[in-house]
Amino acid sequence: MNRLHLMCMHAGRLAGWMSEMTALRFPGILLLAGALGLTGCMRYQQAPLYQLDSGEIRVPAAEQGIAVLLGPVAVADYLQREALLQRQADGSLTATEDARWAGSLAADIDQQLLRQLASRLNSQRLVLAPATAGFVPQVRLGVSITRLDSGPQRPAVLEAQWRLAGADGKLLDGRLVRLEEAHSGSIVDQVRAQSLVVQQLVAQLAAAVETHGKPAPQVAPAPVRRPAPAKPAVPDVPRIPVAEPIRSEGEVFRF
Numbered sequence: 001m002n003r004l005h006l007m008c009m010h011a012g013r014l015a016g017w018m019s020e021m022t023a024l025r026f027p028g029i030l031l032l033a034g035a036l037g038l039t040g041c042m043r044y045q046q047a048p049l050y051q052l053d054s055g056e057i058r059v060p061a062a063e064q065g066i067a068v069l070l071g072p073v074a075v076a077d078y079l080q081r082e083a084l085l086q087r088q089a090d091g092s093l094t095a096t097e098d099a100r101w102a103g104s105l106a107a108d109i110d111q112q113l114l115r116q117l118a119s120r121l122n123s124q125r126l127v128l129a130p131a132t133a134g135f136v137p138q139v140r141l142g143v144s145i146t147r148l149d150s151g152p153q154r155p156a157v158l159e160a161q162w163r164l165a166g167a168d169g170k171l172l173d174g175r176l177v178r179l180e181e182a183h184s185g186s187i188v189d190q191v192r193a194q195s196l197v198v199q200q201l202v203a204q205l206a207a208a209v210e211t212h213g214k215p216a217p218q219v220a221p222a223p224v225r226r227p228a229p230a231k232p233a234v235p236d237v238p239r240i241p242v243a244e245p246i247r248s249e250g251e252v253f254r255f
Helices: 002-046 105-121 187-212
Strands: 068-075 083-087 093-101 126-128 139-151 154-166 171-181 244-246 252-254
Touching: 068 105, 093 187, 105 126, 105 139, 105 187, 139 187, 154 187, 171 187
Parallel strands: 068 126, 068 139
Antiparallel strands: 083 093, 083 139, 139 154, 154 171
């Protein structure tokens, strides 16, 4: 019994020691994991956020300006993210760790096109596709952006295609576009350069809408000239010969 009691006591002490060690070790592990996670979160939150710059735009004053249906606006898959990508010298793309977009770049592009185009056309009647009920566009503008990026040693490049159609769907104009803008290499200047190529694209779109979207000038019809009333026909009256005297030695009359 004494030996058995001793064995039970040693077993109890061992279990207690193991419990104490577990209690001491686990909080340390949890604290270390929490510290690492907090450091990662702080590093992620401290990364500066960027948006494309609209440039000098104003709120349109004309409520009855040209009606434009903008869209669909297709953006390349690799741009539909918050990561700010860097184009390397070999053409590859890498996500920068110390900067990112403030939200979805694709959504920002949609809003930039809409607001800048409305400002340039001075019209409140611009709607992103799909059109709302009751909206009747005068022109339809579709845009497809296949590239928008830059890198420390690569310029900002925008590649796109746009198509302008009338209210009846007939193609009025369209173009393939490649725009470039140099920069100093910093992230801030890269975002500035990318903003400029987007503004240049909007300038082309606005020029096309202004050229083809305005209705043809109405030409006033020429006044109808009524023919002058015909004069009544005068019947021919036989002319009576007039007697002319011929002066001679005698009075002779010739008819």
